[in-house]
Amino acid sequence: MLADLIESLAKIVFIFTVNVGVFAPILGWVERKQSAVMQDRIGANRADILGFTAIGLFHSLADALKLLTKEDFVPANANKFFHTLAPFIALVPAIAAFAIIPFGGRYELFGREINLVIADLDVGILYVFALAGLATYGTVLAGWSSRSNWSLLGGLRASAQMLSYEVAMGLSIIGVIIVYGSLRLTDIGAMQEDFFRWGIFLQPVGFIIYMTCAIAENKRIPFDIPEAESELVAGYFTEYSGMKFVMFWMAEFLEMVTISAIVTTLFFGAWHIPFVTDAMLLSWFQSAGPNGAAALAMLVNIVVFFAKVSFFIWLQMTIRWTLPRFRYDQVMRMCWKMLLPLSLINLSITGLVVLLL
Amino acid sequence: MSEISKDLHTEYMVINMGPSHPVTHGTVKFLATLEGETIVDLDVEIGYLHRGFEKMCENSTWQQVIPYTDRLNYVSPLINNTGYALAVEKLLGIDVPERCKYLRVIACELSRLSDHLTNVAAAGLELGAFTAFLYFVEARELVWDLIESLCGARVTVNYVRIGGLKNDLPERFEEKVRYVFKEVRRLWVDVDKLLTKNRIFIDRVRGVGAISAEEAIAYGFTGPCLRACGVPYDVRKAQPYLVYDRMDFEVPIGETGDNYDKYLVRMEEIQQSMRIVEQALAQMPDGPINVRLPQVRMEPKEKIYSRIDSLIYHFKTVIEGIKPPPGEVYQAVEGGNGELGFYLVSDGSGKPYKCRVRPPCFALTAAMPRLVKGRLLADIVPTFDMINMIGGECDR
Amino acid sequence: MSTTTGLGQTPYSVQVGIPAAALKAKRVRRRLDLTLWERLYVAEIVRGLVVTSKHFFINMIGFIFPPAGKKRKVFTVYYPEEQLALPPAYRGRPVLVADADGKEKCVACGLCEKMCPAHAISIVAEEKAPGERYPARYTLDMGRCVYCGYCEEVCPKEAIVMSDEYQGLAQRDRSQLRFEKEQLLRPEGKVKTRLSYVRRIYSKWNY
Numbered sequence: 001m002l003a004d005l006i007e008s009l010a011k012i013v014f015i016f017t018v019n020v021g022v023f024a025p026i027l028g029w030v031e032r033k034q035s036a037v038m039q040d041r042i043g044a045n046r047a048d049i050l051g052f053t054a055i056g057l058f059h060s061l062a063d064a065l066k067l068l069t070k071e072d073f074v075p076a077n078a079n080k081f082f083h084t085l086a087p088f089i090a091l092v093p094a095i096a097a098f099a100i101i102p103f104g105g106r107y108e109l110f111g112r113e114i115n116l117v118i119a120d121l122d123v124g125i126l127y128v129f130a131l132a133g134l135a136t137y138g139t140v141l142a143g144w145s146s147r148s149n150w151s152l153l154g155g156l157r158a159s160a161q162m163l164s165y166e167v168a169m170g171l172s173i174i175g176v177i178i179v180y181g182s183l184r185l186t187d188i189g190a191m192q193e194d195f196f197r198w199g200i201f202l203q204p205v206g207f208i209i210y211m212t213c214a215i216a217e218n219k220r221i222p223f224d225i226p227e228a229e230s231e232l233v234a235g236y237f238t239e240y241s242g243m244k245f246v247m248f249w250m251a252e253f254l255e256m257v258t259i260s261a262i263v264t265t266l267f268f269g270a271w272h273i274p275f276v277t278d279a280m281l282l283s284w285f286q287s288a289g290p291n292g293a294a295a296l297a298m299l300v301n302i303v304v305f306f307a308k309v310s311f312f313i314w315l316q317m318t319i320r321w322t323l324p325r326f327r328y329d330q331v332m333r334m335c336w337k338m339l340l341p342l343s344l345i346n347l348s349i350t351g352l353v354v355l356l357l
Numbered sequence: 358m359s360e361i362s363k364d365l366h367t368e369y370m371v372i373n374m375g376p377s378h379p380v381t382h383g384t385v386k387f388l389a390t391l392e393g394e395t396i397v398d399l400d401v402e403i404g405y406l407h408r409g410f411e412k413m414c415e416n417s418t419w420q421q422v423i424p425y426t427d428r429l430n431y432v433s434p435l436i437n438n439t440g441y442a443l444a445v446e447k448l449l450g451i452d453v454p455e456r457c458k459y460l461r462v463i464a465c466e467l468s469r470l471s472d473h474l475t476n477v478a479a480a481g482l483e484l485g486a487f488t489a490f491l492y493f494v495e496a497r498e499l500v501w502d503l504i505e506s507l508c509g510a511r512v513t514v515n516y517v518r519i520g521g522l523k524n525d526l527p528e529r530f531e532e533k534v535r536y537v538f539k540e541v542r543r544l545w546v547d548v549d550k551l552l553t554k555n556r557i558f559i560d561r562v563r564g565v566g567a568i569s570a571e572e573a574i575a576y577g578f579t580g581p582c583l584r585a586c587g588v589p590y591d592v593r594k595a596q597p598y599l600v601y602d603r604m605d606f607e608v609p610i611g612e613t614g615d616n617y618d619k620y621l622v623r624m625e626e627i628q629q630s631m632r633i634v635e636q637a638l639a640q641m642p643d644g645p646i647n648v649r650l651p652q653v654r655m656e657p658k659e660k661i662y663s664r665i666d667s668l669i670y671h672f673k674t675v676i677e678g679i680k681p682p683p684g685e686v687y688q689a690v691e692g693g694n695g696e697l698g699f700y701l702v703s704d705g706s707g708k709p710y711k712c713r714v715r716p717p718c719f720a721l722t723a724a725m726p727r728l729v730k731g732r733l734l735a736d737i738v739p740t741f742d743m744i745n746m747i748g749g750e751c752d753r
Numbered sequence: 754m755s756t757t758t759g760l761g762q763t764p765y766s767v768q769v770g771i772p773a774a775a776l777k778a779k780r781v782r783r784r785l786d787l788t789l790w791e792r793l794y795v796a797e798i799v800r801g802l803v804v805t806s807k808h809f810f811i812n813m814i815g816f817i818f819p820p821a822g823k824k825r826k827v828f829t830v831y832y833p834e835e836q837l838a839l840p841p842a843y844r845g846r847p848v849l850v851a852d853a854d855g856k857e858k859c860v861a862c863g864l865c866e867k868m869c870p871a872h873a874i875s876i877v878a879e880e881k882a883p884g885e886r887y888p889a890r891y892t893l894d895m896g897r898c899v900y901c902g903y904c905e906e907v908c909p910k911e912a913i914v915m916s917d918e919y920q921g922l923a924q925r926d927r928s929q930l931r932f933e934k935e936q937l938l939r940p941e942g943k944v945k946t947r948l949s950y951v952r953r954i955y956s957k958w959n960y
Contacts, residue, residue, distance in 0.1 A: 035487070035488075038488055039487070039488050039491035039492070040491065040492075040495055041491070149370060149372050150372075153372075153394075153734070221485050222485065222557055224485070225735070321487055321488050322486070322488055322551065323485070323486065323555070323557055324481065324484035324485045324486040324489075324552070324555065324557050324558045324561060325484060325485035325557070325561075326557060326560070326561070327560070327561055327733060327735045327736070328394060328733060328735055329394075329733060330560050330561075
């Protein structure tokens, strides 16, 4: 009982630290530096502590400190309760979605079976969709409660976009679920031990649709019309400043991590190294004894998982800095006239193939 | 409004895209009346950058006006300089030496490069393609480095003089031009790959802002926007000035006049401008760059230091200004946005009586409501970008 | 080319008065036949990603192994630690040239004052001996100066030149922007390159 509790707490603390403590600030730095290097620039690297610049890593700290000390105002006619509540509603689902993502397999360590996932729900992936639905409210409330024409436009666009793309996203994942036969993410991850059973080979179209819909949910370019910088100044979070602004911004980055994690789990072999089975991995570390081998294998799998997640974050950022943005009606048309039929066709073909094989 | 909304109590929303807004690069105000996201009416208000150029000209001598012309279309200042100098020379009835004409052509085309690079870059920026923006800004930096080595400043150039130029080419200019054009062509290919066939970009700009040729001419369009409608009017070909009739270049024309055509026309003109500069550098003869008229153009400093008549002419032209005979003249050059015209009236004194500028983007901005009515709010962005309204030119 | 526009079906050359041989109009390639992959967004996205990734990796490697003569491959100049090499034509702040005795060469003829398009210069002239003028007060208002270079161009004595100073020009108060003669003087040695450039471009060999 106590051991279970400690194990859960350890996992929660680990994920929370990795996510909010490491990923969020680092991603701010990565965004700046990656875009700079792509554009033949150096990027921000002047913030220093005692003359020691860590190639710009302190800028995240400087940003956080600056935004903490900013005046926190609510516009005159705004609905104060919802104005303050909206950033929280946007942020919490982004952090909470990580609860079901397995960042490693099952290991026998000191007589216990450790399952590297915080909550192994049998509804698995549906939990993430539920949270994505909740995140919509954050954006809509932010846009509406600011009582400004620009924010209202941003909130309107956001609500339509996010709702539509949730539908397409859900449908695209059903194909994966049919192929693997389970909603649990740990099962799906475990079944990808064999390289040729990776999701990307079994459901390539599903991958593309899911990636597109997830980027649209996250409101990143090319789908960032709710916060289109050049049209609506800042869209639905025009009237936010200080820590609340940070929360929206952090929600966007953490959702990027979540999307990458889900893509890795469903399509790219979760924590597995290609062509290396679990038994082979354990056999590499035989010299350290059964416990040591399990611990080292656990470490390797966690590193592999986060490496894949980092690659997809890099990909999302490159997409962001390369492509122009869609117009609002084109976003809607793409979802309802392109992605939805495509995912339905994908679904039917998958179902047929699974039935016949 | 639509039938459904007749029963609902709906109203139009008026949005003010005010003078300082990320997308209106150039200070201009749009009052957009929206029904949802569709634009019902658009009211354009210019004049936020009016600095009284014409009034200032009436109080300055003919030569003192040249730095003011730099600030008209501030992304292609050399073209403004050249236009004004050509107009005054027409008033005076003088002709500049050959080498001066070739150098003026080179300067104009470098400025046109800078103008088109800026415009396409800004269009990319406002549509969200930040990387395309920065690639063309890098290219523009290199072109500006060339201009800086030529005359000492990147934007406020003050290079062309009445009756000649300020100075000749610097050392190793051809080498620098070769290097810069290689880099610009490389970046052009990159931006072409990023944008031209990009379906997202095409969906944003194709079919938006289309205008027929008759209507464009009725509004007074000139330049890339008119050429995008299919009318091949280019002042460099229709009324050749300087040595453009000896240059071999093509005039790109579009079809429907929408934003995509304007973008393609400008991209092609970048390539053609580079061609012209290379030809001019190859064909340029040696010789003087200033006309030998002390009443008009300052003589070499050795003469001023040693001869009394040169010194007197120098003092008189600086203090009283050069004195063209009374009369009026109109001279048009091909600016970055279209036909840039200078209408000068001289009363025989050393200061202009009137110096009117025909800004090409004034007519284009006036057509904004026509181009954008009935379309979505997000369509204002690429349409206004490709019109390339430069505040300094539109408002003077 | 006999293609027509909507203008009453007349060919181009007739409409705009340019003979067709001289006109050389070129149709832009508007009617793109997008392939299926391009219409599905995929081909262009991949091509765009390839372009930016190429820049990304070339620049990343250029941080570790910089090309010859430069500190890094990217285009940025890391100001203020590194500064750009200015061309000799560069027009910075106007300065007064002092001869060997430390006195200004200026004879207060007033040409720069008359020529300045921004009316930034004001001179109070005095004579110290018959025929020898000097400026008792020479005020250059840097708040008005537009760095056009006209003062340098008209000076008959090479007494004012555009130096290459572009740093340290900002002040906290507008009154401190009006520089007097003492603040504007520079010894001739410091502006030697500019003086030789000015002599070269305004000499009869460059005219």
